[in-house]
Amino acid sequence: MNSTLNNEENDENNTANSKNNQETIESLTEIVDELYKFRDYYFEEHPLDNALEKSKDIENKLQNTLDILNRNAEYAVIEHRARYFYLKGRALNVLPKYNKDAEDLLLKAVKLDPKLVEAWNELGECYWKKGNLKEAKNCFVGALNYTKNKISLRSLSMLARQEICNNKDEMLSNIEKGLTLAKEAVQMDPQDGLSWVVLGNAHLSAFFGISQNPKTLKLCLSAYSQAERDIIARSTPDLHYNKAITLKYEEEFLQALESFSLASNYDPTWEPPQQKKKELIKYLNNVSEMVKTSGKMKVKRLKQIVQSIDNKQLGPYSGGKYTSSGGQAVKLDEVLLSNLSVGLNEEKVMLGKVVCSIYNEDKVPFTFCMVDKQGECCAVTVFNIAETKGVIIGDSVAIPEPxxxxxxxxxxxNTFKFRLIRVETPCVLVVNGKKLGKEYQAGVQMSIFRKFD
Structure with a gap:
């Protein structure tokens, strides 16, 4: 009889202890979630002027979180060892720098419970910060083997674009793979702004690596716009930096400068946004000055160049047929710069002479200034031109449907004021009476920041 009572009492005690342990691990999970919420929603509670204090504040919050985790280790580990190690490793992984203790704890977690997907993803992030991309990829792939999830998908999308490629086919394959994975991540949770950021970056990689179709830039900006609806994504400097890069190539210069500034505001210690903003301001000032002064050319030399512009330099565009943007064979009418309207000037061609080229830190686009028969000057940006190709002072240039x-x-x-002609491919230009060949066409390489750059 006593033995039976003792057994019942033991069962009740075990049940109570198990319940307490479960409540403890649930409470610790909430505390670690609060740590990440503090980081991700930091600017909802603090002004942007506090950006420099963010890291210190997170470190203080982390220390408080670790104190609570350590005090409850005994109760949590009894039945939930893997979960506890994961939570502590995740807490230590909240900062952008690699943490060896976080790696060790997360390794313990996945060894104890290989089906703990969150731990695999967190360990992948940890390896990524360490610079071990191979192991990071293995972790995300391992997580997907247990269950499909957005974090693994978008992480693999980014890693695919960071892999070192031996040839162009391999690079194109990785870009396409990255785009597919990013789309899958968004489909799993269309409300997650971080997945939209990754999709925008994937489109940007496709623009420069696969096809320089302007419509792809629109897809980038659409994805970034979706991302900005999410508070977490909106507070990341990465989003605003990559959006600025896109806007720069869209030649929406004011918005690009504002986005670079916003990226710097969210992380004043991160140099690339500040550097790119300075470079863009310098570039725009140079263009403004060169257009205003016709390439700082002397009056006599400028007059000679203007007088040397001859209709014969239109080459095949002089009375010949041109395939328009609408796919139709049309005849082009030569017009002066003053007769061109903002936007696409269909069935028109402008002829002029080069008076200067303008240095661009990124080398893209190739930029030069040209004057027409009236001596009016404008800037021209040519995208997708081979690095060793271009035009020089005195070259005649005919631009169809400018x-x-x-x-x-x-x-x-700074004040910027000038007229700009955008040319998507050098292959439509006629230079010194001859249409440029495919050897002038080239893809563009660029860097998209950042995931543990």
Whole structure:
């Protein structure tokens, strides 16, 4: 009888202890989640002026979290060892720098419970920070083997684009793979802004690595716009930096500068946004000055260049047929710069002479200034041109169906004002009476920041 009572009492005690242990691990899970919420929603509670304090504040919050985890280790580990090691490893992994203790704890977690997908993903992040991309990839692939999830998918999308490739086919394959994985991540949770950021970056990689179709830039900006609806994504400097890169190539210069500034505001210690903003301001100032002064050319030399412009230099565009943007064979009418409208000028061709080229830190686009028969000057940006190709002072250039933008804005005590013609491919240009060949066409390489750069 006593033996039976003792057994019943033991069962009740075990049940109570098990319940307490379960409550403890649930409470610790909430505490670690609060740590990440503090980090991710930091700017919901703090002004942007506090950006420099963010890291220190997170470190203090982390220390408090670790104190609680350590005090409850005995109760949590009894029945939930893998979960506890995961939680502590995840807490230590909250900072952007690699943490050896986090790696050790997460390794213990996945060994004790190989089906703990969250631990695999966290360990992958840890290896990524360490610079071990191979092991990071293995972790994310391992997590997907147990269950399909957005974190593994978008992480693998980024890693695919970071892999070192032996040839162009391999690079194209990785870009396409990255785009597919990013789309899958978004489909799993369309409300997750971080997945939209990754999709925008994947489109940007496709633009430069596969096909320089302007519509792809629109897809980038659409994805970034979706991302900005999410508070977490909106607070990341990565989003605003990559959006700025896209806007720069869209030649939406004011918005690009504003986005670079916003990226810097969210992380004042991160140098690339500040550097890119300075470079863009310098570039725009140079373009403005060169257009205003016709390449700083002397009056006599400029007059000679203007007088040397001859209709014969139109080459095949002189009375010949041109395949328009609408796919139709049309005849082009020569017009002066003053007769061109903002936007696409269909069935028109402009002829002029090069008066200068303008240095660009990124080397893309190739930029030069040209004057027409009236001596009016404008800037021309040519995308997808081979690095060793271009035009030189005195070259005649004919541009079919020119796309015109009026640049006129001020930013941080700088004023930019000039007319700009955008050319998507050098292969439509006629230079010195001859149409440029495919050897002038080239893809563009660029860097997209950042995931543990």
């Amino acid at each position: 796309f015109i933008t009026e640049i006129d804005f001020s930013f941080e005590e």
